[in-house]
Amino acid sequence: MTATLTELLDPQTVVELYAQLLGYYAAQGFPTQSWQPFGVDRTRTSAIATVLQSISAGYIPSITAGGLLSYAALLENPGWLQLLSANNYNLPVNEASFTIGNILLTNASTSPYTITAGQLIAVFGASGNRYINNTGGTLPASGTLELSFTAENAGASYNDPSSSGALTLSTPLPGVTPSNPAGDYTDVAHVGAGTGTLTLTGTPVGNHQVLVSITSTGAAGVASWSYSIDGGNYVSAGSVDNIASLGGYGIDVTLTDGGSGTSFVIGDTYLFYTPGSWITTQGANTESPVALSNRCRDRWSTLSNISTTGYYEILATTTPNVGAQVTQVIVLPDADINNKVNIVVAGPEGVLPSGTIADIQTFIDPRAIGTDFPTVLSPSELDITFAGTLTVSAAQLAAAQDAVETAMNAYANGSGINGTLRIAQVTEYVMEPAGMIDASGITINGVAANLTLGSSTTFVVGRFLAADFTWVTSG
Amino acid sequence: MATTFYGADTGCLDDLPLISTEVTDPGTLIGQRLARRLQTANGALAFINDDPDGGLDVRQYVNARVTPNFRAQMEREIQAECLKDEEVQSCTVVANFEQGVLTVTVSFTAASGPFRLTLNVRDLTVDVLLEQAA
Numbered sequence: 203m204t205a206t207l208t209e210l211l212d213p214q215t216v217v218e219l220y221a222q223l224l225g226y227y228a229a230q231g232f233p234t235q236s237w238q239p240f241g242v243d244r245t246r247t248s249a250i251a252t253v254l255q256s257i258s259a260g261y262i263p264s265i266t267a268g269g270l271l272s273y274a275a276l277l278e279n280p281g282w283l284q285l286l287s288a289n290n291y292n293l294p295v296n297e298a299s300f301t302i303g304n305i306l307l308t309n310a311s312t313s314p315y316t317i318t319a320g321q322l323i324a325v326f327g328a329s330g331n332r333y334i335n336n337t338g339g340t341l342p343a344s345g346t347l348e349l350s351f352t353a354e355n356a357g358a359s360y361n362d363p364s365s366s367g368a369l370t371l372s373t374p375l376p377g378v379t380p381s382n383p384a385g386d387y388t389d390v391a392h393v394g395a396g397t398g399t400l401t402l403t404g405t406p407v408g409n410h411q412v413l414v415s416i417t418s419t420g421a422a423g424v425a426s427w428s429y430s431i432d433g434g435n436y437v438s439a440g441s442v443d444n445i446a447s448l449g450g451y452g453i454d455v456t457l458t459d460g461g462s463g464t465s466f467v468i469g470d471t472y473l474f475y476t477p478g479s480w481i482t483t484q485g486a487n488t489e490s491p492v493a494l495s496n497r498c499r500d501r502w503s504t505l506s507n508i509s510t511t512g513y514y515e516i517l518a519t520t521t522p523n524v525g526a527q528v529t530q531v532i533v534l535p536d537a538d539i540n541n542k543v544n545i546v547v548a549g550p551e552g553v554l555p556s557g558t559i560a561d562i563q564t565f566i567d568p569r570a571i572g573t574d575f576p577t578v579l580s581p582s583e584l585d586i587t588f589a590g591t592l593t594v595s596a597a598q599l600a601a602a603q604d605a606v607e608t609a610m611n612a613y614a615n616g617s618g619i620n621g622t623l624r625i626a627q628v629t630e631y632v633m634e635p636a637g638m639i640d641a642s643g644i645t646i647n648g649v650a651a652n653l654t655l656g657s658s659t660t661f662v663v664g665r666f667l668a669a670d671f672t673w674v675t676s677g
Numbered sequence: 678m679a680t681t682f683y684g685a686d687t688g689c690l691d692d693l694p695l696i697s698t699e700v701t702d703p704g705t706l707i708g709q710r711l712a713r714r715l716q717t718a719n720g721a722l723a724f725i726n727d728d729p730d731g732g733l734d735v736r737q738y739v740n741a742r743v744t745p746n747f748r749a750q751m752e753r754e755i756q757a758e759c760l761k762d763e764e765v766q767s768c769t770v771v772a773n774f775e776q777g778v779l780t781v782t783v784s785f786t787a788a789s790g791p792f793r794l795t796l797n798v799r800d801l802t803v804d805v806l807l808e809q810a811a
Contacts, residue, residue, distance in 0.1 A: 216726040217726075220726075232685075233684035233685050235684070236683060236684020236685070236686075237684065237686070238710060238762060238763060238764065239710075239714075239722065239727060239728040239731050239761075239762070240710045240711075240713045240714045240717070240722075240728075240731060240732075240762070241686045241710055242686050242687040242688075242689045242693070242709075242713075243686055243687055244686075244727070245722065245725065245727060246687075248722070248725040248726055248727040249725040251725075251726065252724070252725040252726050255726075
């Protein structure tokens with residue numbers, strides 16, 4: 203008998219197996235009709251049927267599905283898919299990664315401190331997340347020292363916000379307080395061989411991503427360069443060595459020559475964001491089965507010398523050391539430049555650090571196919587505010603408010619690049635908590651309509667700002 | 678008198694014998710079932726998806742503080758457990774404690790006649806004697 207795929211995936215019940223066994227016994231002349239509870243043969247047959255059912259349910263469907271990409275992704279145990287991806291596609295799963303960020307220590311005492319790696323544990327009051335310093339240094343008396351801290355555990359839940367007020371040391375040093383300011387800019391991530399750097403000043407306004415591309419080689423003031431803001435078209439800056447208020451956003455950029463070698467080399471890129479973030483490496487969860495199975499499918503595209511969307515997706519998500527951080531990626535041909543391929547990536551908490559973007563760009567550049575000009579970008583972030591009038595049982599008010607806040611936070615931050623936030627979905631989420639009676643006048647960013655983020659030429663991801671509901675109690 | 682058919686089973690009181698024996702004698706069939714029932718913890722068969730409510734391990738009564746009420750309750754419980762067997766029409770139970778040994782005598786009637794099952798219960802062991810009642 204040849205079993206079908208459906209039969210292999212659908213476990214048999216104990217009753218079905220028991221009936222089959224009885225059928226075999228009866229066919230051999232055993233008096234199965236007379237077997238009573240506590241009869242030896244009945245008990246033995248029940249035990250056999252139970253063991254067979256355990257194998258039928260616990261092993262056969264997993265073994266069957268474990269060899270098929272679409273089915274393995276649906277198994278409760280992700281190990282089957284991970285085994286398949288590693289063995290058949292040479293794609294190990296992206297393991298969970300640790301959040302790393304910079305924390306500023308301010309010493310109000312008159313004693314300096316020598317701090318060694320692993321000595322300090324910083325605790326974020328809002329989340330309870332703990333981070334341990336991975337670098338050391340000397341904190342001078344009445345001075346400051348910025349140290350790099352690594353999350354105690356891997357995972358996306360460790361991406362705490364910048365400038366978190368309730369940040370303390372659980373390994374206190376007298377007079378020392380920690381803080382995690384964002385700063386005006388992130389570090390500048392440089393891809394290329396030039397020795398020059400960008401110096402950023404000014405008073406930036408709003409959330410922006412700036413990509414500077416060197417278009418002719420030379421020193422500052424000689425090299426030509428262009429810049430792109432928020433993934434928009436490049437604007438030529440000519441060969442000046444500085445520009446004030448780039449794009450009218452208060453971003454002042456100065457090209458600074460390196461100490462030796464060629465400062466600015468054609469093709470080099472420099473990427474930074476404003477405002478900055480205390481996070482330098484975003485923590486990520488273990489790659490989900492859906493994401494891993496998609497990556498396996500994209501693997502086929504790497505066998506061709508014709509570039510496809512899947513090809514650049516897999517490059518972005520398989521970039522060594524940082525691929526795990528890329529949980530969202532969309533690939534779109536540029537609307538204006540015919541060989542430019544925009545690869546828009548984001549992490550579990552939205553925009554990835556500029557260093558991560560640069561790492562991905564560095565990985566993809568030598569693998570670009572033909573005349574493709576792949577450009578790795580982050581989406582812009584759009585603050586999302588939900589509002590409306592919610593009616594709730596008075597006794598359940600506090601719990602419902604907490605639940606709605608959590609749900610809205612997850613919904614906005616999980617919208618995905620160029621996703622759509624829907625009024626109906628918001629209504630469903632706010633009505634879920636116990637005690638909810640009614641919801642009316644729901645709006646997203648002040649408009650009572652679905653909100654579609656981005657377009658074919660702009661890339662946007664939502665960021666939760668507020669759940670600004672008016673609460674009415676009843677009963 | 679018409680013969681009642683009880684089927685057949687593998688002979689086993691507390692363990693399978695080295696040589697498998699087919700049992701067809703009505704009293705032996707039922708008696709062995711009752712003996713196993715009275716040595717099985719309640720609900721144990723549920724683990725193999727059989728009767729979830731069957732079983733009463735009489736060893737649980739050994740070393741208990743014996744009062745007249747306790748003895749009567751124990752006899753009722755054993756009787757009720759025996760009556761769960763579909764082929765036991767009626768039964769009476771007499772329990773005695775003597776020198777640390779619990780003796781349970783189950784006199785039951787099936788369609789093929791009366792039988793008597795005696796269990797001598799110590800802490801961990803149960804000796805079983807099955808005989809046709811006079």
